[in-house]
Amino acid sequence: xxxxxxxxxxxxxxxxxxxxxxxxxxxxxxxxxxxxxxxxxxxxxxxxxxxxxxxxxxxxxxxxxxxxxxxxxxxxxxxxxxxxxxxxxxxxxxxxxxxxxxxxxxxxxxxxxxxxxxxxxxxxxxxx
Numbered sequence: 001x002x003x004x005x006x007x008x009x010x011x012x013x014x015x016x017x018x019x020x021x022x023x024x025x026x027x028x029x030x031x032x033x034x035x036x037x038x039x040x041x042x043x044x045x046x047x048x049x050x051x052x053x054x055x056x057x058x059x060x061x062x063x064x065x066x067x068x069x070x071x072x073x074x075x076x077x078x079x080x081x082x083x084x085x086x087x088x089x090x091x092x093x094x095x096x097x098x099x100x101x102x103x104x105x106x107x108x109x110x111x112x113x114x115x116x117x118x119x120x121x122x123x124x125x126x127x128x
Contacts, residue, residue: 001031001061002059002060002061002067003058004056004059004096005055006025006096007053007094007097007108008025008056008093009052009093009095010091010092011047011049011088011089011090012049017078020074020092021054024074025074029058031058032057033056033057033058035118035120037053037054038113038117040053043111045088047087047089053117055097055114055117055120057121067099071096072094074092074094097114
């Protein structure tokens with residue numbers, strides 16, 4: 001089994017989109033845990049819309065590339081479109097942060113809200 005930590009986020013219809021993501025992830029991955037949802041300021045956008053973010057831990061026998069495609073599919077089914085980037089509208093963003101013991105996005109991994117969320121999981125479940 002592989003260990004995954006992902007972050008889901010939205011700044012548009014946040015409640016509905018995070019609910020959709022949680023439902024889809026729960027259906028796809030049976031051993032799943034959700035850290036508490038956090039509201040954050042946009043980091044690189046001029047659009048002042050707040051983000052809702054949530055860190056998710058799950059285990060799967062699927063390899064990294066298969067899971068990555070599944071996550072992108074969930075984003076698209078939430079209504080995410082390439083042209084939304086210009087408007088700084090994020091229906092749903094799902095970023096893989098950790099695969100087994102490999103940090104996939106080091107810059108995201110270090111963000112304060114990610115580290116705060118990781119502390120919600122038992123310390124033996126993730127790397128430091």
